[in-house]
Amino acid sequence: MAFPKQVRLVEVGPRDGLQNEPEPISTATKLELIDRLGAAGLSYIEAASFVSPKWVPQMADHREVMQNLARLDGVTYAALTPNLKGLEAALECGVEEVAVFGAASEAFSQKNINCSVAESLARFEPVLERAQAAGVRVRGYVSTVLGCPYEGEIAPAKVAEVSKALYEMGCYEISLGDTIGVGTPLKAKRMLEAVSREVPMAQLAAHFHDTYGQALANLYVVLEEGIAVVDSSVAGLGGCPYAKGASGNVASEDVVYLLNGLGIETGIDLDKLADTGTWITQAIGRPNRSKVGVALAAR
Amino acid sequence: MAFPKQVRLVEVGPRDGLQNEPEPISTATKLELIDRLGAAGLSYIEAASFVSPKWVPQMADHREVMQNLARLDGVTYAALTPNLKGLEAALECGVEEVAVFGAASEAFSQKNINCSVAESLARFEPVLERAQAAGVRVRGYVSTVLGCPYEGEIAPAKVAEVSKALYEMGCYEISLGDTIGVGTPLKAKRMLEAVSREVPMAQLAAHFHDTYGQALANLYVVLEEGIAVVDSSVAGLGGCPYAKGASGNVASEDVVYLLNGLGIETGIDLDKLADTGTWITQAIGRPNRSKVGVALAAR
Numbered sequence: 001m002a003f004p005k006q007v008r009l010v011e012v013g014p015r016d017g018l019q020n021e022p023e024p025i026s027t028a029t030k031l032e033l034i035d036r037l038g039a040a041g042l043s044y045i046e047a048a049s050f051v052s053p054k055w056v057p058q059m060a061d062h063r064e065v066m067q068n069l070a071r072l073d074g075v076t077y078a079a080l081t082p083n084l085k086g087l088e089a090a091l092e093c094g095v096e097e098v099a100v101f102g103a104a105s106e107a108f109s110q111k112n113i114n115c116s117v118a119e120s121l122a123r124f125e126p127v128l129e130r131a132q133a134a135g136v137r138v139r140g141y142v143s144t145v146l147g148c149p150y151e152g153e154i155a156p157a158k159v160a161e162v163s164k165a166l167y168e169m170g171c172y173e174i175s176l177g178d179t180i181g182v183g184t185p186l187k188a189k190r191m192l193e194a195v196s197r198e199v200p201m202a203q204l205a206a207h208f209h210d211t212y213g214q215a216l217a218n219l220y221v222v223l224e225e226g227i228a229v230v231d232s233s234v235a236g237l238g239g240c241p242y243a244k245g246a247s248g249n250v251a252s253e254d255v256v257y258l259l260n261g262l263g264i265e266t267g268i269d270l271d272k273l274a275d276t277g278t279w280i281t282q283a284i285g286r287p288n289r290s291k292v293g294v295a296l297a298a299r
Numbered sequence: 300m301a302f303p304k305q306v307r308l309v310e311v312g313p314r315d316g317l318q319n320e321p322e323p324i325s326t327a328t329k330l331e332l333i334d335r336l337g338a339a340g341l342s343y344i345e346a347a348s349f350v351s352p353k354w355v356p357q358m359a360d361h362r363e364v365m366q367n368l369a370r371l372d373g374v375t376y377a378a379l380t381p382n383l384k385g386l387e388a389a390l391e392c393g394v395e396e397v398a399v400f401g402a403a404s405e406a407f408s409q410k411n412i413n414c415s416v417a418e419s420l421a422r423f424e425p426v427l428e429r430a431q432a433a434g435v436r437v438r439g440y441v442s443t444v445l446g447c448p449y450e451g452e453i454a455p456a457k458v459a460e461v462s463k464a465l466y467e468m469g470c471y472e473i474s475l476g477d478t479i480g481v482g483t484p485l486k487a488k489r490m491l492e493a494v495s496r497e498v499p500m501a502q503l504a505a506h507f508h509d510t511y512g513q514a515l516a517n518l519y520v521v522l523e524e525g526i527a528v529v530d531s532s533v534a535g536l537g538g539c540p541y542a543k544g545a546s547g548n549v550a551s552e553d554v555v556y557l558l559n560g561l562g563i564e565t566g567i568d569l570d571k572l573a574d575t576g577t578w579i580t581q582a583i584g585r586p587n588r589s590k591v592g593v594a595l596a597a598r
Contacts, residue, residue, distance in 0.1 A: 181594070184560020185519055213553040213590035214560070217515040220484055243597035247590055254512040261483020261513070291512035291546055295480070298542035 004228035006265045008044060009252060010175070010205060011037050013280070014065075015046040015080060016249055017237025019058050025284055027061045031069055033280050037234060038072040040272035042252070046099065048079045050086030066093035078139065082113070084126050091134050098131055099139040099175075100124045102166060104159040107150035108143060108179070121165050128170040140171030141207065145191055146183030146218075149242045156194030164198035173203050175231055178218065180242050181211025188218040192225050205229035208250050210289075211240045215250035216258050223262070230255055235277035236289025251290030253277055271296070303527035305564045307343060308551060309474070309504060310336050312579070313364075314345040314379060315548055316536025318357050324583055326360045330368055332579050336533060337371040339571035341551070345398065347378045349385030365392035377438065381412070386426050390433050397430055398438040398474075399423045401465060403458040406449035407442060407478070420464050427469045439470030440506065444490055445482030445517075448541045455493030463497035472502050474530055477517070479541050480510025487517040491524050504528035507549050509588075510539045514549035515557050522561070529554055534576035535588025550589030552576055570595065 014034050018025055034047050047069060053060035062079065069077055078097040081087040090098055102120050103109040109117045124140075131138045144151075145159045163174045176195060178188070188208075195204060206222045206229070208215040219230060233249035240248040253274050259266050270292070277293040288294050313333050317324055333346050346368060352359035361378065368376055377396040380386040389397055401419050402408040408416045423439075430437045443450075444458045462473045475494060477487070487507075494503060505521045505528070507514040518529060532548035539545040555569050569591070576592040587593050 184557055186561055210590060211594045212556050213515060213550070214557060216512060217519045217557060220516045220519060240594070240597075243594045246594040246597050251512070257511050258483055258513060258516060262485055291509060295510050295539070295542045295545040298539075298545050 003223050003262055003264055004226065006228065007223070007259055008229045009042060009255065009266055009268065010044045010046065010229060010231040011042040011234060011252060012046045012207075012231050012249060013037070013233040013235070013237040013252070015049050015059070017233040019049060019056050020238060020241050021058050021284065023284070025058065027064045027068070029283055030061070030065050033276070034065070034069050034077070036272075036276040036279065038070070038075045040276055041266070041268035042273075043074055043267060044076045044078065046080065047077045050079055050081045050090045063089065063093055066090065066095055081127060083123060084130060087127050087130055091136065095136065097137045097139060098127075099141060100127055100166070100171070101141040101143065102162055103143045104154050104162050105144040105148035105151045108148045111150060112143070117162060121162070121169070124166070125169060132170055137172050138170060139173045139175060140166035141175045141177055142166065143177040143179040145176045146178040146187055147180055149180050156191045159191055160194040160198045163195045167199045167203060173205055173229065174199055175205040175207045177207040178209050181209030181215065181240065181247065183208065183218050184214050185217050185221040189221050189225060192222050192227065196225070201226040202228070205231055207231035209240065210236065210247045210250045211243060213247075216254060219250070219255065219258065223264070234273060234290070235281045235286075235293055237280065237286070239289075247289050251277070251293065253290040253292040257292045302522050302561055302563055303525065305527065306522070306558055307528050308341060308554065308565055308567065309343045309345065309528060309530040310341040310533060310551060311345045311506075311530050311548060312336070312532040312534070312536040312551070314348050314358070316532040318348060318355050319537060319540050320357050320583065322583070324357065326363045326367070328582055329360070329364050332575070333364070333368050333376070335571075335575040335578065337369070337374045339575055340565070340567035341572075342373055342566060343375045343377065345379065346376045349378055349380045349389045362388065362392055365389065365394055380426060382422060383425050383429060386429055390435065394435065396436045396438060397426075398440060399426055399465070399470070400440040400442065401461055402442045403453050403461050404443040404447035404450045407447045410449060411442070416461060420461070420468070423465070424468060431469055436471050437469060438472045438474060439465035440474045440476055441465065442476040442478040444475045445477040445486055446479055448479050455490045458490055459493040459497045462494045466498045466502060472504055472528065473498055474504040474506045476506040477508050480508030480514065480539065480546065482507065482517050483513050484516050484520040488520050488524060491521050491526065495524070500525040501527070504530055506530035508539065509535065509546045509549045510542060512546075515553060518549070518554065518557065522563070533572060533589070534580045534592055536579065536585070538588070546588050550576070550592065552589040552591040556591045
C-alpha cells in the first residue's frame with residue numbers, strides 16, 4: 001500500500017470541539033480561533049452548527065460566527081445543518097459547504113437525534129436537495145463506525161450501508177466517525193474495507209477520536225489504505241461527552257506531526273497550529289489535549 | 300507481515316516511571332505498586348535502579364524494594380545496574396535479571412552518563428561478565444534511537460552498531476528507546492530494519508515514549524515487523540524529563556488495549572492494570588497519562 005502524497009485536514013475544533021463546552025465562549029473568541037486556524041494553513045474549517053440553541057446553546061451564535069469570520073482565500077468554512085431550517089439559515093449567512101450527521105447505530109441515532117437511522121436519512125433528503133439547488137456541497141458524517149456507547153460492536157456492513165445511502169443521496173464526502181474512540185487498527189481497516197466497496201476511497205474521510213489513545217495508530221492504517229482526508233480538532237478540543245475527563249477528537253497537531261513524519265503534505269504550519277492550540281486552551285481554560293502541543297510549548 | 304501471537308510487556312513504571320518524581324515516594328507504595336502490577340498479569344517488572352542515591356535519590360531504597368517485594372511465580376523482577384558496584388548490591392538482594400543503559404547518541408551519552416558511547420560499552424563489560432558468572436541475564440537499553448535532545452537526528456546505522464555491541468557482549472535482549480518520543484512510524488520501521496540486520500528480531504524490544512503522541516502508531520509498525528517485547532509504564536508514569544509537563548513512557552494500559560484489539564495475547568488483565576494506574580496516580584498525586592486508564596475510570 002502507498003500513502004497519499006497529500007492529506008487534507010478538516011478542522012472541527014470550532015464546531016465539534018466547542019459545542020460541548022459548559023461555559024459560554026464569546027463569538028469574538030470563536031472568530032479569532034477560526035482566523036488563527038486559517039492562518040496556520042487549515043484549508044477546511046467547520047465553523048458552526050445551525051442547530052436549535054435549545055439543544056446546543058454553545059452554537060447559538062452561529063449566524064454571527066458565519067457572517068463575521070474573515071474569509072481567507074483557499075479556505076472552506078463549513079457548517080453543520082441537520083435540517084432544512086438550519087440549512088436555510090446557513091445559506092443566508094453565505095455558508096460554502098454544509099454537513100449532515102447520521103449514525104451507524106440505531107440506538108445512538110435514537111438517543112442522539114431521536115429517530116431511527118432510516119428516518120434520519122429521510123430527513124436529510126430535502127437538505128441535500130435544497131443545498132444542491134443552492135450550489136452548496138454537502139458532507140455526510142456517519143458516527144459510531146467502530147463502536148457505540150449503547151450497542152457496543154457495530155457491523156462494518158451497517159457502516160457501509162449508511163455510508164452508501166448518504167453518498168447516493170448526494171453527499172460528496174463521507175466522514176467515518178469513531179465517536180467514542182474505541183477502535184483499534186485492524187477494526188478500522190476492516191470497517192474501511194467494507195465501506196470502500198460501496199463508496200470510492202477518494203470520497204471517504206476518517207474522523208477518529210482518541211478516547212483510548214488509539215487514534216493515530218488507526219489513522220496510520222487507514223492512510224495506508226488510501227484515506228486522504230482526516231478530521232481533527234486543534235488541541236483535541238471537545239473531550240468525550242460519553243466519558244467525562246477523557247479525550248475526544250484526535251488533536252490536529254498530533255495528526256500533522258504524524259503526517260509530517262510520513263512525508264505527507266498538508267500545507268499546515270505546525271508551530272502556528274500548536275500556538276493556536278496553546279492560545280485557545282488558555283483562553284477557555286481547558287487542558288491542551290495535544291501531546292505535540294504540550295511538548296512544543298514545553299521546549 | 301504477520302503480528303506476533305503473544306507480546307511480553309516489560310513494565311518499567313516502578314523504575315523508569317518513578318525515578319524522576321520530585322517528591323519522595325515511600326518504599327511501601329513502591330512495593331504495593333509492584334505487587335499490584337504482578338497481580339494484574341505483568342510478567343516482567345523493572346523494580347529498582349542500583350545507582351548512587353546522589354544521582355537518583357528516588358531510587359535510594361533499591362535494597363529495601365528488591366528484598367521485600369512479594370515474588371510471584373512467573374514474574375521476573377529486574378533492576379538497572381549501570382556499574383559493577385550496583386550489580387554487586389543487586390546480586391546481594393537476589394535480583395533475577397539486570398539491565399545496563401547505553402545510548403545511540405554521543406552527546407546524550409556524555410550528558411547523561413558522563414562518558415562516550417565507547418567508554419560506556421567498556422564499562423558494561425565487567426558488569427556483563429560478573430552477571431553471567433552469577434547466572435543472571437542482562438538486558439541492554441539503547442536510548443535516543445529515534446532522535447536525541449542534543450544531536451537531533453540519529454542514524455539507524457549508529458543504533459544498529461551500539462545494539463550489536465551490547466548483543467555481542469552478552470545482553471540477551473536489546474531494548475530500543477525513543478527516549479524523547481520524537482519518532483514516527485516510518486522512522487521507527489527504518490531504524491528497526493537497520494538494527495534487525497545485526498541483532499535477531501526475537502532479541503529486540505521497543506521502548507517508545509509518547510511525548511508527541513506517536514508511540515502506539517510506532518508500536519503498531521514495529522509489531523508488524525515482528526517485535527514481540529514492548530516496554531511501557533503503568534499510567535504513563537514518569538513524564539518527560541526533557542519537556543516538563545509532557546508525556547514520557549507509553550502507558551501500559553494503552554499498549555494492552557492496542558494489543559487486545561490486534562488479537563495479540565499478553566496475559567494481562569486490563570481492568571486490574573487500569574485500576575493500578577488509577578491507584579498509583581492518586582497515591583502520588585500525578586495525572587493519569589493513560590488515555591485508556593482515564594476512559595475506563597470515567598465509565
